[in-house]
Amino acid sequence: MTQQSFDIAVIGGDGIGPEVVAEGLKVIDAVGGDVTVRTTEYDLGATRWHRTGETLPDSVLSELRGHDGILLGAIGDPGVPSGVLERGVLLPLRFALDHYVNLRPAKLFPGVTSPLADHVTSKGLDFVVVREGTEGPYTGNGGALRVGTPAEVATEVSVNTRFGIERVVRDAFARAQARPRQHLTLVHKHNVLTHAGHLWRRTVEEVGAEFPDVETAYQHVDAATIFLATDPARFDVIVTDNLFGDIITDIAAAVAGGIGLAASGNINPTRESPSMFEPVHGSAPDIAGQGKADPTAAILSASMLLAHLGLGAQAERVETAVAADLAERGTASRATSQIGDAIAARL
Numbered sequence: 001m002t003q004q005s006f007d008i009a010v011i012g013g014d015g016i017g018p019e020v021v022a023e024g025l026k027v028i029d030a031v032g033g034d035v036t037v038r039t040t041e042y043d044l045g046a047t048r049w050h051r052t053g054e055t056l057p058d059s060v061l062s063e064l065r066g067h068d069g070i071l072l073g074a075i076g077d078p079g080v081p082s083g084v085l086e087r088g089v090l091l092p093l094r095f096a097l098d099h100y101v102n103l104r105p106a107k108l109f110p111g112v113t114s115p116l117a118d119h120v121t122s123k124g125l126d127f128v129v130v131r132e133g134t135e136g137p138y139t140g141n142g143g144a145l146r147v148g149t150p151a152e153v154a155t156e157v158s159v160n161t162r163f164g165i166e167r168v169v170r171d172a173f174a175r176a177q178a179r180p181r182q183h184l185t186l187v188h189k190h191n192v193l194t195h196a197g198h199l200w201r202r203t204v205e206e207v208g209a210e211f212p213d214v215e216t217a218y219q220h221v222d223a224a225t226i227f228l229a230t231d232p233a234r235f236d237v238i239v240t241d242n243l244f245g246d247i248i249t250d251i252a253a254a255v256a257g258g259i260g261l262a263a264s265g266n267i268n269p270t271r272e273s274p275s276m277f278e279p280v281h282g283s284a285p286d287i288a289g290q291g292k293a294d295p296t297a298a299i300l301s302a303s304m305l306l307a308h309l310g311l312g313a314q315a316e317r318v319e320t321a322v323a324a325d326l327a328e329r330g331t332a333s334r335a336t337s338q339i340g341d342a343i344a345a346r347l
């Protein structure tokens with residue numbers, strides 16, 4: 001078999017980011033075989049900002065574009081004003097690299113304890129959220145007037161384009177079509193957000209005509225949170241906007257065994273720019289530096305990266321090793337590096 005080699009950019013970032021990414025890299029190394037993964041580390045986040053005042057320099061962005069994929073830990077730090085790094089590093093990466101599919105699987109692995117009752121989880125919990133990644137209220141379309149006065153006004157306009165919705169909806173339908181259940185739920189709030197909501201609803205109806213095998217459903221986002229907590233088995237693929245997707249994927253992570261297990265991919269399906277894989281969680285300042293963050297989400301994100309590179313067999317091996325580790329782990333608390341070592345050892 002021919003040796004395959006890939007160039008991966010690594011952004012540890014802030015807080016527990018570098019701690020969990022190190023374990024993801026350990027696992028990628030352990031996959032070995034005829035795959036060579038060269039990694040280049042990029043220093044982005046609070047440390048760089050304190051040192052230089054920079055968030056995401058153009059030169060770094062253009063170097064990142066030259067890689068086959070990006071593995072990221074987390075961005076955000078309590079020592080930096082809120083939003084500076086999130087809006088200065090993380091979102092510019094997702095926007096500039098046109099990561100319009102933010103893919104967030106939620107699956108309850110055997111042996112993992114969910115906060116949901118057994119009779120709820122016995123029906124299964126295995127769905128994927130396709131979160132739009134480049135639009136909605138995230139675009140920065142807004143502003144503030146008369147700041148600090150009693151007459152202050154602030155706006156954050158949600159931007160929804162037919163182009164942006166259609167491409168992510170088509171991707172979600174294709175994913176639903178390829179899954180055994182062939183079911184897609186649109187989550188929005190078209191009873192109140194009538195302009196954006198109806199555009200999403202019509203787009204789902206129209207694109208859906210191209211996927212006659214896929215059954216569709218609709219849920220308002222508030223009701224969707226009920227069913228995520230009481231009957232997650234009803235979901236197969238969920239498609240939703242950027243902000244609703246952010247919120248429901250933290251709930252999805254919680255019911256699937258915890259935020260330490262939830263992986264994600266910021267994907268550019270056209271492959272015109274590298275996709276970026278990262279845990280759903282953030283920099284967890286409350287536990288940073290203590291070696292107790294769960295690196296499983298970062299390891300599963302690394303596995304999604306391998307799959308994206310066309311290394312499906314290797315990705316499956318990682319997922320199998322993670323499943324075995326989770327089944328054995330029980331409620332024992334283990335250090336970040338011990339979990340990474342145990343999963344790598346299974347490979």
Ligand SMILES: NC(=O)c1ccc[n+]([C@@H]2O[C@H](COP(=O)([O-])OP(=O)(O)OC[C@H]3O[C@@H](n4cnc5c(N)ncnc54)[C@H](O)[C@@H]3O)[C@@H](O)[C@H]2O)c1
Binds near residue numbers: 016086260281
């Ligand atoms: N993609 C990202 O880079 C990303 C995602 C979410 C939040 N953030 C940023 O991270 C910072 C902290 O945000 P937050 O506190 O709202 O969310 P968070 O996800 O960092 O933490 C929420 C809770 O989950 C726990 N937690 C998170 N990851 C864990 C892990 N791997 N193992 C065990 N426990 C874990 C934390 O200890 C905390 O109690 C903020 O600056 C935020 O903007 C970044």
Ligand SMILES: CC(C)[C@H](C(=O)O)[C@@H](O)C(=O)O
Binds near residue numbers: 076090091246282
């Ligand atoms: C940090 C923040 C910008 C980010 C988001 O809202 O997308 C995070 O919460 C996530 O879920 O990746």
Ligand SMILES: [Mg+2]
Binds near residue numbers: 246247
């Ligand atoms: Mg989030």
